[in-house]
Amino acid sequence: MPPLEHATLRRGIAPVTLEAYLRIARRYWLALLVGLVGGTLIAFAVTVIQPKTYTADSSGFITTPSTSSSGSGVGTAVAGDTYAKSRAKSYADLGKKRVVAEDVIQDLGLNTTPEQLVDQITVTAPTDTVTIKVSAKASTAQGASDLANAWIRAMSTEIAKLESGESENATGDGTTQQTTATPAATLTSLESAAVPTSPTSPNRRLYLAVGALAGLLLAFGYALLRNQYDKRIRSADDVARTMQKPIIGTLPLEKALVGASSRLIQDAGQHDARRHSAVRHISESLRELRTNIDFLDVDDPPRGIVITSALPGDGKSTVAANLAVTMAETGRTVILIDADLRKPTVANTFNVPGEVGLSDVLAGRATLEVTITRPDPQLDLFVLPAGSIPPNPSELLGSDALHELVQSFVAEGATVLLDAPPLLPVTDAAVLTARTDGALIVASAGQTRVDSLQQALERIDAVKGTTLGIVLNRVPTKGLDSYAYGYYGGDYYGEESDHSSKRHGSRRSRRQRPTAQSHPRAVSSRRPPAPGTTHARAPLVESLHRTPGAPGPQQARSPQRRPQPLLGPYDDATTSSRR
Incomplete structure (x- = not known):
């Protein structure tokens, strides 16, 4: 290279x-x-x-008495032709003189000066010919034609005067007599100028x-x-070229999810692939993202994962919610924690009560049994809303209590996803990343800037955190920056997803609701809680699996008035609707 x-x-x-x-x-x-x-x-x-300019062309032919006389010999004719050719250049120069212009002004009655008129005329004598060509320009078509023809007539008159040798002789009675000899050459009109049909300029x-x-x-x-x-990221190639971090997933653009109150894709839990092609594409992309996360470290895949973005509006909450559902579909236990204590969205996404949640648990005002919710009884997915909006989100998210809570879930074999605030406006996500296995950075195609993403990665590096990879969200499926989603065709996705849905449905109907003891990953990876842990109510995951049909604590309690949030540095209505 x-x-x-x-x-x-x-x-x-x-x-x-x-x-x-x-x-x-x-x-x-x-x-x-x-x-x-x-x-x-x-x-x-x-x-x-x-202004329009019209051009007309006329021409004249130089003749001599020897060439015009039918009785002259060949030698005489040749001599006359040679004489005419020798005079052609001189006649062309004569055509540019003031005397010819004065004759034309008098002939046509023009109201102009000879100098201006000469500038409108071009007289040429082609080499080795006896032809004189005149090109005249005027503001009208008829004026250009009349000017070209009058110029030939004026030149013929002046040439006749020069070649005839006119002179005045004195007589005996005191008078003068003008004598005129036969002209040695004359200029005869050869072709009259036609009226032009279109202007030559412009x-x-x-x-x-x-x-x-x-x-x-x-x-x-x-x-x-x-x-x-333009520093916006438009494709995965832009990320690979400018960043040193891997791209572990690309998600296609789904306009129905942008600004929606519920960020879950249609029928994500049932793999309904025949209703809309966009659902198939985004579902398959989420499964690919799930697989890539598992293969980041085959022996010890990340269990505590922070999902964040550089700035608001990149879709990190949408990715977190749908990734949690996609992971839970494999039978594993997934805990989705709304760690965005400034602009929480998880409760609205899953349509669960959010009056109390993470902030109340960390402050000791509530227990997990009261705050955590299982939205779908057929999935081992548990949602912990943000709860009351605290005045000190960064301190709560960086506390040992949250770290011990996440580790206690991980020790029970669960995968913990934390929907964190953006990295650049506040430091919450960077603090969380330093206390977990790493972070997934969500970037929006056509919106996230390269410098913003670079600054976000530097924020994580500054706290000695780990960036697991970058997820490129809202990649167009059509157009210049589109990604080849569904290149196997609709039948491939339709048949596979339809059969997969049937297998999942039959499997769920046969099996009982899983417990931590029956979960192979939970048994093999269980670790004792750290000394002094206050939130490691072992076994936590087992306590979250309730008997089918029994109402959960969230549904059992009466709704409470949610405290008014304290505005953070990026709290505005526009960014809230975009995320």
Whole structure:
């Protein structure tokens, strides 16, 4: 690889290739179209405003008495033709003189000066010919034709005067007599100028072509400049080129989930793959993400995972909720904790009470049995809402109590997902990452900037945390930056998901609700709680599995008034609706 290209790749800048130019053109096609149309319209306007000029051409033929006489010999004719050719250049120069212009002004009755009229005329004598060509320009078609014909007549008159040798001789009675000899050469009109049908200036076709090309070039320059300073992440290749962290998942764009109160995909728990192709794609992408997380470390996969993003609106809460459901579908126990104590969303997503939750447990005002909820009795998925909005979220999330709570769940074999606040506005997520197995950073295609994602990764590195990988969310399924979702076709996903749904349904109908003792991972990975642990109410997971049909603590208690949240540094209505 050449040194320049190698350095370019090392800086995270895409090398300039023909394919790169084509991608820029496709991305900014609208700007190119506007430039093309705009340049054409401007050129058309110039042709309309600019004065029109018409051009007419006439010509004359130089003759001599020897060439015009039928009785002359061949030698005489040749001598006359040679003489005419030798005079052609001189006659062409005569046609540019003031005396000819004065004759034309008098002939046509023009209101102009000889100098201005001469500028409108072009007189030429083609080499080795006896022809004189006159090209006249005027503001009207008829005026150009009349001017060209009158110029030939005026030149013929002046040439006749020069070649005839006119002179005045004195007589005996004191008078003068004008004598005229036969002209040695004359200029005869050969072709009269026709009235032009279209103006020669401005050349509309040429103007339109130049205007369109200029507009297109300006628009492409704008596209190159815009692309150079556009730092938004648009594809997985952009992440791989600019970041040193792996991409462990890409999720397609589903517009129905953007800004929705419930962030769960349609029929995610039942794998209903025949109702909508987008559901199949995002469900398969979540399963791929789940598998990639498991293979981050085959011997000891991460169990305490923080899910966060660089800025609000990247979809980290949507990813956390659907990933929790997807993991629970494999039969494992999953605990989803809403650790975003500034803008909690998990309770609304799963439609469970959220008056009390994590903050109340950490403060000792409530127990897990009262705050944790199992939304779907067929899945080992437990949800711990954020609870009351505390005045000190960072202190609570960085406390030993939360760390011991997460570790107690992990010791029981559960996978704990923590929906954390964004990394850049507040320090909550970075604090959590330092006390867990690592963090998944959610980036939104076409929205998250490279510098924002880089700063988020630096925040985690600053607290000695671990970045498990980057999840690229909202990747378009169509267009320039689309990802090849569902390349096997609809039948592949439809049949597999349909059979998978039937297998899951029959398996769930036969099996009883799992307990921690029957869960193989829980038995093999159980570790004793650390000394002094206050929240390790062993076995915690076993206490969460209630008898089928029995009401949970959340449903049994009466609703309470939720405290008003304290505004955080990124609390605004727009970001809340986007996440």
